[in-house]
Amino acid sequence: MRVENLIIGAGITGLSCAYHLEKLSKKYEKRNKHSSRCNYLILNNGREIGGLARSKEIGGFIFDYSAHLLHCKSSYFYNWLKENLGSEIVLHKRNAWIYSHGVFTKYPFQANLYGLPKNVVKECLEGLLNPDRLKKYEKNSFERWCYEKFGSGISKHFMLPYNRKFWTLDTKKLSDEWIDEFIPQPAIRDVLDGTFEYGHKEFGYHSKFFYPRKGGVEVFVKKLASFCRNIMLDEDVVAINIEEKWAETKKGKKFYYKNLISTVPLVQLKDLIVDMSRQIKGEFLKLRHISVINVNLGVKRKSISNKDWIYFPEDNYIFYRIGFPMNFAPTSTPREFSSIYIDISYSDWKFLEYNKEDLIEIVRADLIKIGIIDDVDEIPIVDINDIKYAYIVYDKKWAQSRGDIVGYLNKKSIYPAGRFGAWKYLSMEGCFLEGKRVAEHLISG
Ligand SMILES: Cc1cc2nc3c(=O)[nH]c(=O)nc-3n(C[C@H](O)[C@H](O)[C@H](O)COP(=O)(O)OP(=O)(O)OC[C@H]3O[C@@H](n4cnc5c(N)ncnc54)[C@H](O)[C@@H]3O)c2cc1C
Incomplete structure (x- = not known):
C-alpha cells in the first residue's frame, strides 16, 4: 500500500497531525491545489487510541495514567478546546x-x-x-x-x-x-x-486547567480522533527501511510512504530502522528518560483531602507527587469514596526494587504517616501502571544528540514528533501544537 504521510501512533501527536492534515486538505480542495499532499494513514499498535492520555474505568472509578490536566498557554489550543468540547470541559483553579x-x-x-x-x-x-x-x-x-x-x-x-x-x-x-x-x-x-x-x-x-466534566482525559482524545478518518488499530510497526521508504507491521503488511511521522519513542525507533547508519546509532544511546510507577487507589471514605495534588521533596516518602481526582473530577469517584493517584519515579540507573504487594504496603504506610488515610481505611481499588517512557532527561548530552538524530532522520523524510517521538518535554498542548506544526511543514513541501 502507498501512503503520502504515514503516521505511527494514535496518541495526541499523531492524531493532531492527522487532524490538521484533514483540515488543510479541505482548504486545498477548495483551491484545487496540493490536496493529495494531505493524504495520511495512522498505524497504532494497540486497539485503543490516545497513548498516554487514555482513561480507564475500574469499579465505578475513572482513572487516567497519573493526572492528565489540560493546560492552555496558546489561544489556539484554548479555542480548540472551547469550540469542540464546550460544556464538556470545566475550567479549574489549581489547589x-x-x-x-x-x-x-x-x-x-x-x-x-x-x-x-x-x-x-x-x-x-x-x-x-x-x-x-x-x-x-x-x-x-x-x-x-x-x-x-x-x-x-x-x-x-x-x-x-x-x-x-x-x-x-x-x-x-x-x-x-x-x-x-x-x-x-x-x-x-x-x-x-x-x-x-x-x-x-x-x-x-498550570495555575488554571481544564478537565472533562465526565469520563477522564480520554474525552479530549476521542473528540480529536473523531475528526480523523484513516486510523488502523492493532498494527504494530516492527520494521522501517529508510532508503526504500517502507514500514512493515507485525502482521506482515507493508506500507510505502513519502513522509513518515513517528511518535514512537525515539530510542525505540532506532531498533525499528533496519538500514540506519552506525554512526548515528551511537547518538541514540546517549538519550535518557525516566519511568513512572503510577498507583491509583479507591479509598472507602469520603473527602480524604480537599487538595488537587501535593509534591513531596523529601526522601522519607516513596512518591514525589500524589493527587486526588475526586476534587477536579467529582464524577470520577463514587459517592462515599475518595480517589488518589500516586507517582513514583525510577530509571535505568535507579531501580525500584519492590514487588507490587510491597510497593502498595509502602505507599499505604506513607499515606498514613502524612495523615491522608487512617490505618483502618479500606482500599478496595488498587490499579498500578508502569509508564516506561514518562519524562525525557535534559542532561548535558540531550541537545547535541537529539539535534543530530532529528537532523539525520529529517533528511530521510522521517519526522519524529511528540513527547517521546521527538524526545522533548511536551505537555498534551505541546503535542497538539507539534502535530499541527508537522502537518503544516509537510504541506509546505
Ligand atoms: C506521569 C505523567 C503525567 C502527565 N501529566 C500531564 C498533564 O497533567 N498535562 C499534560 O498536558 N500532559 C501530561 N503528561 C504528558 C502527556 O501524557 C504527553 O505529552 C502526551 O500524552 C504524549 O502524546 P504522544 O502522542 O506524543 O505520545 P504517546 O501518548 O506515547 O502516543 C504514542 C502512540 O504511538 C503508539 N506506538 C508506539 N510504538 C508504536 C509502533 N511501533 N507501532 C504502532 N504504534 C506505536 C502507542 O501505542 C501510542 O498510542 C503527563 C505524562 C506523564 C508521563
Whole structure:
C-alpha cells in the first residue's frame, strides 16, 4: 500500500497531525491545489487510541495514567478546546501544595514560605538575598540556575531535593534547557508576600486547567480522533527501511510512504530502522528518560483531602507527587469514596526494587504517616501502571544528540514528533501544537 504521510501512533501527536492534515486538505480542495499532499494513514499498535492520555474505568472509578490536566498557554489550543468540547470541559483553579518539614505549604514552594518552620524560612530568605552564590557551580546546569534564581535556602529545601528525587539523578547532571516553561520564577517581592501570609498571586503554567466534566482525559482524545478518518488499530510497526521508504507491521503488511511521522519513542525507533547508519546509532544511546510507577487507589471514605495534588521533596516518602481526582473530577469517584493517584519515579540507573504487594504496603504506610488515610481505611481499588517512557532527561548530552538524530532522520523524510517521538518535554498542548506544526511543514513541501 502507498501512503503520502504515514503516521505511527494514535496518541495526541499523531492524531493532531492527522487532524490538521484533514483540515488543510479541505482548504486545498477548495483551491484545487496540493490536496493529495494531505493524504495520511495512522498505524497504532494497540486497539485503543490516545497513548498516554487514555482513561480507564475500574469499579465505578475513572482513572487516567497519573493526572492528565489540560493546560492552555496558546489561544489556539484554548479555542480548540472551547469550540469542540464546550460544556464538556470545566475550567479549574489549581489547589496544589507541598509537604515538607511536616507541614503543607502552598505551591510553588519558592513563592510560599508561609507555614514552614522559622529556621527554614530564615535560611530561604537569607539565601535569596545573598548576592554571592554562583562561583562554584557549572555553567548551564540546573543546579547553578537554582542558586542563581533562588539562593541556597530554597535550593536546599525544595529545588534540589525535589528534582533529585523526581529525575532520579544528581541535579549537577541536569541542564537548564527545560526550566523556563516549567518552573515559576517569582520576584523577590512576591517571595516576601508569600512569607508572612499565604501569597495571593498564582504562578506557573498550570495555575488554571481544564478537565472533562465526565469520563477522564480520554474525552479530549476521542473528540480529536473523531475528526480523523484513516486510523488502523492493532498494527504494530516492527520494521522501517529508510532508503526504500517502507514500514512493515507485525502482521506482515507493508506500507510505502513519502513522509513518515513517528511518535514512537525515539530510542525505540532506532531498533525499528533496519538500514540506519552506525554512526548515528551511537547518538541514540546517549538519550535518557525516566519511568513512572503510577498507583491509583479507591479509598472507602469520603473527602480524604480537599487538595488537587501535593509534591513531596523529601526522601522519607516513596512518591514525589500524589493527587486526588475526586476534587477536579467529582464524577470520577463514587459517592462515599475518595480517589488518589500516586507517582513514583525510577530509571535505568535507579531501580525500584519492590514487588507490587510491597510497593502498595509502602505507599499505604506513607499515606498514613502524612495523615491522608487512617490505618483502618479500606482500599478496595488498587490499579498500578508502569509508564516506561514518562519524562525525557535534559542532561548535558540531550541537545547535541537529539539535534543530530532529528537532523539525520529529517533528511530521510522521517519526522519524529511528540513527547517521546521527538524526545522533548511536551505537555498534551505541546503535542497538539507539534502535530499541527508537522502537518503544516509537510504541506509546505
Ligand atoms: C506521569 C505523567 C503525567 C502527565 N501529566 C500531564 C498533564 O497533567 N498535562 C499534560 O498536558 N500532559 C501530561 N503528561 C504528558 C502527556 O501524557 C504527553 O505529552 C502526551 O500524552 C504524549 O502524546 P504522544 O502522542 O506524543 O505520545 P504517546 O501518548 O506515547 O502516543 C504514542 C502512540 O504511538 C503508539 N506506538 C508506539 N510504538 C508504536 C509502533 N511501533 N507501532 C504502532 N504504534 C506505536 C502507542 O501505542 C501510542 O498510542 C503527563 C505524562 C506523564 C508521563
